[in-house]
Amino acid sequence: MTHDPRFDTVIAVDCSSGNDRGPRPTADAIWTCIARAGQAQTPVYHRNRALAEAYLIDTLADELAAGRRTLAAFDLCFAYPSGFAQALTGHADPLALWDWFAARVQDAPKSNNRFALAGQINARFPGTGPFWFNGLKSDIPDLPRTKADYGDHGLPEFRGADMAAKGAQSPFKLGGVGAVGGQVIMGLPTLSRLRARFGADIAVWPFQPADRAITLAETYFSLLPAALAAEAHDIKDAAQTALYARSFSALPPAQMARCLDVPASDEGWVLGVGSEDILAAAQLTPPPLRNDCFAMPQGAHWTPVETALAHLRDRLSPVTATQTIPLVKAAGRILAAAVAATRSHPPHANAAVDGYAFAGPLPAGPHTLPLHPGRAAAGVPFDGTVPPGHALRILTGANIPDGTDTVVLQEDVSANATHIALHGPLKQRANARRAGEDMMAGDAVLPAGRRLTAADLATLAACGTGQVSVRATLRVGVLSTGDELRDPGTPATDGQIYDANRAMLLADVAGWGHTPVDLGRAPDDRDKLRTILTGAATRCDAILTSGGASAGDEDHVSALLATTGSFALWRIAVKPGRPLAMGLWDDTPVFGLPGNPVAAQVCALIFAHPALAVLAGADWPARQSFTVPAAFAKSKKPGRREYLRARITDGAAEVFPSEGSGRVSGLSWATGLVELPDDAADITPGTPVTYLPFTGFA
Structure with a gap:
């Protein structure tokens, strides 16, 4: 078949x-x-x-x-x-x-004939059965209540x-x-x-x-x-x-x-x-991801930033496994399944203040109420019913006793051993929290894809959740490529540079909540790079490379990805940046970033940050941005979205003096990026601009 x-x-x-x-x-x-x-x-x-x-x-x-x-x-x-x-x-x-x-x-919502029909079927067979068990109070002909004497009907049981x-x-x-x-x-x-x-x-x-x-x-x-x-x-x-x-x-x-x-x-x-x-x-x-997940539609030479982001959002999916862990260990983890409240919070109507509970409301004027013996405290509910017209001593968090629904603040009461005196008016249910007013049992509390905060843990604990299903932490490998690179702290000639990208991107990955995996440096040797990528794919869920991502003679990342059938060289209409190499190596997604540090950081923040969040099982992150006045002047040409290193000074966005993508010190100077639109723009001091703080990517 x-x-x-x-x-x-x-x-x-x-x-x-x-x-x-x-x-x-x-x-x-x-x-x-x-x-x-x-x-x-x-x-x-x-x-x-x-x-x-x-x-x-x-x-x-x-x-x-x-x-x-x-x-x-x-x-x-x-x-x-x-x-x-x-x-x-x-x-x-x-x-x-x-x-x-x-x-x-x-079959009706409140009744059905399954037992009667089973008895009718049994009557067609010899012996006892084949059906057994009657869940009704009345006996049903030919349907035994138990399996005693079951058999001789001519059919196998299983x-x-x-x-x-x-x-x-x-x-x-x-x-x-x-x-x-x-x-x-x-x-x-x-x-x-x-x-x-x-x-x-x-x-x-x-x-x-x-x-x-x-x-x-x-x-x-x-x-x-x-x-x-x-x-x-x-x-x-x-x-x-x-x-x-x-x-x-x-x-x-x-x-x-x-x-x-x-x-x-x-x-x-x-x-x-x-x-x-x-x-x-x-x-x-x-x-695994589809082999064509990075493929852009044909026809566009330059891809707008929003088109590229939408493509990643629509084509990527989680690549991490799920696991169940105790709630107390779940901070920073991503929910793999939605969580519903195990029980209502609060589970019972309770007192919001220390005072006295009685049946409200009370009209305006003075009132005297006899005190009922006993008290209600948090964790020690009152066992009994308060008679009408009486009051009971109650402490904050205690269950509202039967016979009462309202609490008066103790500071508003005169009391002795047998009575309390107070002034109205007092609304019914004053100072009393309703059962389930925060969450009802069965209510959806948190959705799948949410990265859990300390506040989330408190919310889940309050509704009785002891364990949660979370995604395994995304393992992101970071690899720098190029013969010219040297590790910081080692000797270097004038023709060599220290590798700034790897330390930066490893820190980015950790700051985004993933597990960074240092893959070191790869020389401009295609066979050696192939070996490194193959090994990395066995221990990483995603890989970030820097350098070798364009179409030149020494762009080996692009060349190797092109052999997989999954390669896409994105020419993004963005400054700094432009070339992004995307592909799958042994089913592991690879993001090939530019080699210049500023371009690598900008592309990592704008493209890799949300993409990795989705691969990790989180929702596509909403970008944090603010509209602020510019403290600079710039005439921008149309065609590319631009990102300028910036910081806020006296409420306005100041930009780094140089736009060169090799000026890595500008990243330390800045606290975020100013995003300029795809179209032409003339910016003067006071012009509203969009500011993206680096903290918004954490």
């Missing part, structure tokens, strides 16, 4: 046989998650099957309209042990069995795939730990209707070739370790959809083909069983 293993989108679906679960996201419900190229979106909660089915129809229709091939992977048995479909429908075709169930299952997947349960088991039978009965009608809705555009693997726009497949959400699923979401069902959508979408076509290559059988198969090793590896390692 011929399959097409290339999928643009993966939708993972966690099914449920239960009734409507209400508006608040919860476990044992229906969850879905979409992923593309190893990047999972936030899992989506569906309170009942009708809403989930409508969502799937809309989503699959959108993917179809967008021209994307879609794999929909359901944690649901697509078939029963061999012989069941033939005995029940007269046909061995499991897809005919889907239609059989669709015609008989009754499919071959169930026995191959460690821990898988029988589709005949309707309840108890790990039971899947109920959700199979309730899920097959949905699959039947999806087939009817999408017709020739949909295939069901492995019964049909996976070569259509939409492929439905069965999977098992326990193939990968539970610890991996826990990283993505506080609710395990949601976490598993994200894990499996991400893992399947990250598989290269050759490895997906291996997963799809199973013998045809009327029992079907579980996608990933027998290929757990490559599925786990795909979960940990993002897919």
